[in-house]
Amino acid sequence: MEQTITVTLNGKEVTATEGESILDIARRTHVYIPTLCHNDALEPYAACRMCLVEIEQRGRTRLVTSCNYYPSDGLVITTDTERVVSTRNVILELLMARASGNREVQKLADRLGMSETRFKKVGDDCILCGMCVRACSEVVGVDAIGFQNRGISRMPTTPYMDPSETCIGCGSCVYVCPTGYLTMEDKDGIRTIKNWKVELKLVQCKECGEYFATERLVQFLKEKKGLSEAIADVCEYCR
């Protein structure tokens, strides 16, 4: 049976189930916590550090990321202490410097009332939220991409930056990317994902004849996911 616990969130007592993250509890109770690397379809990643909150335990306070902190009964959580806000603001400033033109970062800056960054602008597009890599691994199960290098040279890419041999061209990475850093184009029966250096042949729907998926994806759905031809060979509108 699921254990019910009570936590204090911004001064209010809230009931939650054990194993529920602070972020989930907050969202359920309409308390806003900003995130940049969180996606409900993916495991918590805790890399953007935007979702920091302050917790109090045995008289000691510390900052934790709410996306992957699962409180136990009686935990006191505050989402907007001075330390949370000042730390979060500096982290956002760092992201504004890295990816100044990024729409997600800008949206967050607007919402949190940050207009300028004090740091030198770098002009990278990718914010390294890791959603593409995680979606490919956790949801699709293909692991075609990963991170290369460390520190500021870190980037999502294919093994050895070679054209991916395992990418099935499903496009999950592109759909999940919050920044527009990843691009995908379907043209003349070919799907191109420049970031992974792949050009994959598209197949036509057996019913309507529209190009709808890559050859590799259809094969993957049949062989690895056990989908019947009746489903795998037709587009989502004709199924």
Place this chain on the structure above:
Amino acid sequence: MRIESAAKLESYRTELLKSQDPDRQKILVCGGTGCLSNGSMEVARVFEDELKAQNLKAEVDVKMTGCHGFCERGPLVVFLPQGVFYERVGVKQVPDIVKSTLVEGGVFKKSLYKDPNTKEEILKEEDIPFYKGQLRWVLRNNGRIDPTNIDDYIAVGGYGALAKALSDMTPAQVVDEVDNANLRGRGGGGFPAGRKWRTVIDAEGDRKFVICNGDEGDPGAFMDRSIMEGDPHSVIEGMIIGAYAIGTDTGYIYVRMEYPLAVKNLYKALDDARERGFLGKNILGTDFSFDIEIVRGGGAFVCGESSALMASIMGKAGEPRAKYVRSAEKGLWDLPTNLNNVETWANVPLVVSRGADWFTSVGTDGSKGTKVFSLVGSVKNVGLVEVPMGYTLRQIIYDIGGGILNDREFKAVQTGGPSGGCIPEKYLDTKVDFDELTKLGSMMGSGGMIVMDNETCMVDVAKYFTNFLVDESCGKCVPCREGLRQMLGILERITAGKGKEGDIELLEDLGDAMTWGSLCALGGSAANPVLSTIKYFRDEYEAHIKEKRCPAGVCPDLIEFSIDKDACIGCTRCAKVCPVSAIAGENKKPHTIDKSKCIRCRACYEVCPTDAVRIT
């Protein structure tokens, strides 16, 4: 030959001791990495040749030992039983040393250690100030035994603690002993080992693991390397005892790839321990089985962080994991895993054989036993030192270290590796232990200690460590990755004379955010060099920013070189050493520096015999 019981180990040891004549002439040549790179292998070979030539071969043993610690003076050679200590022994000195010491029964004075302060020659190791103040518990066998010979280790009591644990103690009693000894993790965190062991014991899991963290990556630190190289069995014995206490059959030693000798000696030690029956099935004839595998790190500093290290062992990229769960509960493959560092494991046999009461007789209230430091930088005696917890910084730097090099003034000491802090002179009488260093905004870390003199620019120091960390951050979380890059940029600006009003405050804000917001301990402590230098040397930052001046005369963009006409003797050495021909002048007449050509490399400053080169 397998040793099947504790009693048989004891009789084997007695046999070994019987076959060894304590008065037999021995020449111990240091085989630590420092001495090896200074040619100690060749020195040992030439000793053998010389002994043959002098017909002394049959009466004398030449032994390569682990690191003696006084690396700066290597290659080091000790004659036993006389106890004579020779330093900087080159191939050339060997015949004289053999002749004086063995043929004539005296000493070869030229190779003795001379006290730089009293100019006195000192005969024996224990009388040299560098060794005198030390308490060598963990380094007990370093420089004494051949690390590649398990019988050497057994003869000095090795594996006796294991035998005691297996035959006289229950696993719970072993944990109690470690707990009562308050053995705290020497890797930096200072977490009580006994408490961690208990967590692993209480945690649920089909299998459990023990790990030895030998991924020592701090610049200028070589404590763990010396132990792994010089006394690998002490680490292995500690791990076997820990495995018995915790109840596991599998252990890993994670060693840096950059430590080839440590890897080699550990492999040899593991093979020998298996052959003797200390590892493998039914250790010492008991039901307990355990073995150790070596995993070599790929060269990432962050893999010293425990969760990144475990990821690396599992074959994943070495990145810290973002989970608020202790690896003692869910570590390797989500199973309970106990990780301690090299020095902590090497302490375990001592705790078990001598007991908690003995162990706690040394140290401070909160930190017991000894700590090994690598004492480097602007200090006269550079090397590996082991002192009781609670020794003051002043005792370590002045009594053991012999004071500041070139008799300059002390400025700061950086403890705890790249993420440690810089401690100024007013805290020199601080007792060194886990808690006191943390109070000063630094940390024990794994035991790096870098001494800096008054010709050190603290902004430049902060920049150096930040630069190291920029390269070593794994890049997963924003505050560490982006914060370090921006921090370095600001420091580069300040040291180039382009600092702005508000830069110090910005560095402080940034440092706080990195400290509070980072994912792992690397990022959480990465701002320490900057924050601690701002805290204690704020005026130096201000001088760089407001006056565009580097008070220590270090930052090239903020200094000028000139030659004092009255002091210059016209020796031409500066002109010869100048890489850009910026110095002109006739022989025996004052020289001048063309400031437009000068690249401020300091070569003239270093070479001038009369200190006529001035930095302003």
